Amino acid sequence: MGAVAGRPFSFYAIGVSYRKADAEMRGAFSLSPAATDKVLKQARSEGIPSLAVISTCNRTELYGFAQHPFQLIKLLCEHSHGTVEEFEKIAYVYKNDKANDHLFQVGTGLDSQILGDFEIIGQLKLAFKKSKKYQLINPYMERLINAVIQASKRIKTETDLSSGATSVSFASVQYILENFRPGTHQNILLFGTGKIGRNTCENLIKHTENKKITLINRTKDKAERVAGKFDLVVKDYAELEEQIAQSDILIVATGAQNPTISKDLIHTSRPLLILDLSIPKNVHEDVLQLDNVSLVHLDELSNITNRTLQNRENFIPQAQHIISTIQADFKKWQESRSFAPTMHALKTKLATIKEAEIKSNRTKIENFDQQQADLIADKIIQKIAGHFANHLRDEEVNTDEAINLLNRVFKLEDLAS
Missing domain, CATH: 3.30.460.30 (Glutamyl-tRNA reductase, N-terminal domain)
Structure with missing residues (x-):
């Protein structure tokens, strides 16, 4: 179209x-x-x-x-x-x-x-x-x-x-903290080291103090760059099945368009928690056919409520006030931009009328004072233009219709273009 x-x-x-x-x-x-x-x-x-x-x-x-x-x-x-x-x-x-x-x-x-x-x-x-x-x-x-x-x-x-920390990556760590005893160290496998994966990795280290984290990415050098920053273990993509079998928690953040984890990759009887942080889903629902597997998607993670998140709600009015202030400035710019050419054309038109009238009456009026006439006429032009500008700023006025009317009445089209 x-x-x-x-x-x-x-x-x-x-x-x-x-x-x-x-x-x-x-x-x-x-x-x-x-x-x-x-x-x-x-x-x-x-x-x-x-x-x-x-x-x-x-x-x-x-x-x-x-x-x-x-x-x-x-x-x-x-x-x-x-x-x-x-x-x-x-x-x-x-x-x-x-x-x-x-x-x-x-x-x-x-x-x-x-x-x-x-x-x-x-x-x-x-x-x-x-x-x-x-x-x-x-x-x-x-x-x-x-x-x-x-x-x-x-x-x-x-x-x-x-x-506090924000985002889906923090929510996944929050879920782990709420579902595992403090001080316990799970084997965590992070599959995918894009932005969400990197942030998750950082939050895991910061909030769980767990160093038993292994990274796997289809492109190994990306995983190595992340691992180097945090001193973690990196394994080849070919070792994915083997590493899943040794893990207590699998975090999937691969960002693929189709599932990258299915039950065919899981060969372990130990309890396995899978957190899928991807859209579209990167973990196939068939993993739930395995009794030892628990699957949590980011939609569930995002429903986590804790004191930190609830506390943030107290600051919504303050944030909205800041937005309103900046939006007001933007609106002023927007309004001035929308009718600035018309106002300029109107002032030009009125100035032309002023010049014609002064020229016409200069010789007809005894002791004509050009300076005073210019001064008074210019003030009148400013006041007329000001009234029109205020009218155009009125929220109840259709600005486009008002501008079109001004253009027709004063024949401003050529001057405003």
Whole structure:
């Protein structure tokens, strides 16, 4: 679906998240880095002026300008395994101010599955950076993401919304702490050393004091880099089955599009806890056919409630106040940007009328004072322009309609272009 002739562009946020979509459905709509590139390329070819794409374990969202939200929905469904029918049941579409509000909530961790998760702002930065390479970020979206980044920084430094460790990686460690006696040392196998795997590794060492951690990654040198930082053991991918058999806890964070662990890889009768931190799920449900295996997915991990997470809720009003302040500044910029050309054209038009009237009356009025006439006329022009500007800022006024009326009444089209 390309451009719709005559229809104006609006800013939209469309997507699916943990709020209405379970892990399986989020997996269906997830976008790999390669799929994200395809979305951006197609967006450019279809005339979408600005677009950013984010796909994490908890959400897949498109932020961009379109003439109809279906232009963005179509892009998402064409490059993921989700359908339009499924999207309509579980997704959300926000427009203009509501889309802005949503991006602020997401970027500051207030819409995260684990409240105060600040990893999301880094993912948003990368998403916008990638879009910029495709020349798909217009001044509006660039200013907006910078405002969101500013809000995130202020909330992080001025509130305790991020107190304690955050994110899915911390939730997995919290689960282990709550389900195993303090001081016991389990053999932990971490399969996958991407971002979630690295963060999990760091949290395991920091909070469990457990050094019996083994790392496996399909690309061994990545695992070795992580292991070197923490002085841990690395094993070859070929030894995965053998290492699972020796483990008490298996943490899977491989980020693959299909399950990487199934019951065929498990050859042990000892109790085995598997924590799947991946979207889509990287552990096949068939592992539950084994009596000795317990499987916990990140959706369950995210439901962990503890004093730290509950305490963060006390700082939501403070965070919302910071967001409101920064949003107000953004709105002022947005308003001035939307009608600045019209106001400039109006002042130019009024100045032209002033000059014509002064020229016409200069010789007709005895002792005509040019300086005084200019001074008074300029003040009148400023007051007229000020009244129009205030009218355009009124929330109950349709700015586009008001600007069109001004253009018609004063014939400003040529001057504003």
